[in-house]
Amino acid sequence: MESYLVCVIKQFEYYKSLGDKTFSQLTFDEMQWQSTEASNSISIIAKHIVGNMLSRWTNFLTEDGEKSWRNRDAEFEDTYTSKEDLIASWESGWLCLFNALKTLKSEDLERIIYIRNEGHTVTEAINRQLAHYPYHIGQIVFLGKLLKDEQWLSLSIPKGNSSKYNKEKFSKEKIRKHFTDDL
Numbered sequence: 001m002e003s004y005l006v007c008v009i010k011q012f013e014y015y016k017s018l019g020d021k022t023f024s025q026l027t028f029d030e031m032q033w034q035s036t037e038a039s040n041s042i043s044i045i046a047k048h049i050v051g052n053m054l055s056r057w058t059n060f061l062t063e064d065g066e067k068s069w070r071n072r073d074a075e076f077e078d079t080y081t082s083k084e085d086l087i088a089s090w091e092s093g094w095l096c097l098f099n100a101l102k103t104l105k106s107e108d109l110e111r112i113i114y115i116r117n118e119g120h121t122v123t124e125a126i127n128r129q130l131a132h133y134p135y136h137i138g139q140i141v142f143l144g145k146l147l148k149d150e151q152w153l154s155l156s157i158p159k160g161n162s163s164k165y166n167k168e169k170f171s172k173e174k175i176r177k178h179f180t181d182d183l
Helices: 002-024 042-057 072-076 083-102 106-110 122-151 162-170
Strands: 112-115 118-121
Touching: 002 042, 002 083, 002 106, 002 122, 042 072, 042 083, 042 122, 106 122, 112 122, 118 122
Parallel strands: none
Antiparallel strands: 112 118
């Protein structure tokens, strides 16, 4: 179970880095772009992720994950005034998540916690969020790629480079490690 905790922290760090690397390629105006009035901008998606993180991970072992102070509907209204404001908020959500995860012990993983009065083991709650955040970060990356078009800097193996990438990987000895260790 200790390896599970190490692995999920690395997974969350990886997905945070995809958001970070997307943000670094965009202007604030690009982050606020919406394809339609009903669609979400990168800024709004980030705000929703942060709101969810702060609600889910604040005192998560002792309080319901859906806090009374959370206003989920307001997360879908863009109120950021600058890229720095957005990134500071983004960092606060991730700090809350990582601080919560780094306090866990193996024996905590089977504890029951609640999200909207529905019981989850801590493992189930972690897995729920490990699916939720990458879902939205994928949206952020997709929008970033769409906005930057030819100027987009790939966050993974660039198109047409799979053979080169695999050749490099297979030229090395087999080792046990997390796939994010070299990123």
